[in-house]
Amino acid sequence: MDELSLLQAARNGDLDSFNRLVLDYQSHAYSFACRMLGEPEGAADAAQQAFVSAYRHLGELRGENFRSWLLRIVANACLDELRRRKRRPAVSLEDLSAGAEEDGSGESLSILADPAEGPETAAVRADLRRVLEDCLALLPPDQRATILLVDVHEQDYAEAARALRVALGTVKSRVARARADLRDCLRAKGELPPLPHRLESEASR
Amino acid sequence: MNPRAPLDPRLLEALSAYLDGRLEDTGKAALEDRLSREEDLRRHLAELRAVKESLRALPALSPPRPLTLTPAQAGAPVRPSGWFSPRRMTLGAALAAMAFALVLSADLVSRGAMPGAAAPLMVENFTAPAMLQSADQAAPEGSASPLTVPPPAPTASGPQEKYGGGEGETPGLAPPPGEPDTDGRGESSGADAASERSGIGRGSDDPPAPQPLVLPDFRMLAPWLEVLLGSAAVVLAALAVWSRRRK
Numbered sequence: 001m002d003e004l005s006l007l008q009a010a011r012n013g014d015l016d017s018f019n020r021l022v023l024d025y026q027s028h029a030y031s032f033a034c035r036m037l038g039e040p041e042g043a044a045d046a047a048q049q050a051f052v053s054a055y056r057h058l059g060e061l062r063g064e065n066f067r068s069w070l071l072r073i074v075a076n077a078c079l080d081e082l083r084r085r086k087r088r089p090a091v092s093l094e095d096l097s098a099g100a101e102e103d104g105s106g107e108s109l110s111i112l113a114d115p116a117e118g119p120e121t122a123a124v125r126a127d128l129r130r131v132l133e134d135c136l137a138l139l140p141p142d143q144r145a146t147i148l149l150v151d152v153h154e155q156d157y158a159e160a161a162r163a164l165r166v167a168l169g170t171v172k173s174r175v176a177r178a179r180a181d182l183r184d185c186l187r188a189k190g191e192l193p194p195l196p197h198r199l200e201s202e203a204s205r
Numbered sequence: 206m207n208p209r210a211p212l213d214p215r216l217l218e219a220l221s222a223y224l225d226g227r228l229e230d231t232g233k234a235a236l237e238d239r240l241s242r243e244e245d246l247r248r249h250l251a252e253l254r255a256v257k258e259s260l261r262a263l264p265a266l267s268p269p270r271p272l273t274l275t276p277a278q279a280g281a282p283v284r285p286s287g288w289f290s291p292r293r294m295t296l297g298a299a300l301a302a303m304a305f306a307l308v309l310s311a312d313l314v315s316r317g318a319m320p321g322a323a324a325p326l327m328v329e330n331f332t333a334p335a336m337l338q339s340a341d342q343a344a345p346e347g348s349a350s351p352l353t354v355p356p357p358a359p360t361a362s363g364p365q366e367k368y369g370g371g372e373g374e375t376p377g378l379a380p381p382p383g384e385p386d387t388d389g390r391g392e393s394s395g396a397d398a399a400s401e402r403s404g405i406g407r408g409s410d411d412p413p414a415p416q417p418l419v420l421p422d423f424r425m426l427a428p429w430l431e432v433l434l435g436s437a438a439v440v441l442a443a444l445a446v447w448s449r450r451r452k
Binding site: 015018019022023026027028029030031034035040041043044047048051052055056059125128129132133147150151152154157172173175176177179180182183186187192 | 211212214217218220221222225227252253255256257259260261262263264265266267268269270271272273274276278279280291
């Protein structure tokens, strides 16, 4: 059954059809929530609450991409949660990555790794990823949500603006500032040179 | 340009938008011109591109547990029943409103086409007062007011008993004006004639004349239809609003 049929069935109250959509999109929703909130359990709760909200408001989804609409709900849920907490994430994403690897849910690293690349290259990529996650966690929530939507989840500016209920120009400036801040953070942690350059230099040693 | 020095925010935005293909033609041409001349600016662009690509390469994370919903978590289904969907309610309200308008128009037209026939015709056929009125019209002039209740068929007790006269007479049950309290024979002759015509007060030996089956005509039904359809339109519209808000 394709996505439209599942959505139609879910609109008619078929929870099983909706749960098939949940399985398709749960990693997107969870990834966003995890990078926004910085802790796995809170992120899972926020993502699931977003699915509950999506199920109850499916009637409002008209002509819009389900993934974009879902990300909008997750983004707002996370920003609301962060405003409620009024504090920075208590758990480092570095710990989160380590935990994911330990509990077997860290297949993300193997997805990122090319089977043809050697262990050194894989290690460099893993390092970059950890540092990048840490740098992301340091961004202000509004910038973080924007850069996650645009660069990680590949939403265009208009979709991100709709999701965050801000002007297009605001998205544009937030993306630029977030990229510049991430660049500065990566540079400070010695991870800035583009990965291909770093891999070349590693290989030449 | 020193790549370590912060970029002018407008230039930074332009570089970032350029990366995303979001720079308009004039700005793009001007930026490309600068990029061709300034190596440091190219380095900034390369760094921003590296950041963007690194972000795109971030993998999706797996949730620690499936996020599927149980019926209890899902709560009320999206639509408890297809019949109560807002769309159906709205459509029903619109149809009822249209039918109401049609019936009302037809009613007004039919009344306008028959001046002087504003009262529903069938009232004459169905209601007792109307029958009595026709009887009064047949009676001698001045014999009874239009509101006079015709006496029933003569009985052994006579007119006094009819009006509660005699012993234990109840106030308020006096005979109507114009009808003698003691001798109602002269008055009753016309009423008797009317009674004969209308079948009231016939003797038990006379079989009642068969009443013709009269079907209600449109002008009699129209007010009821108007009330029914108008109410349906209002109720359905209210349900549509309620179900939309509930969602």
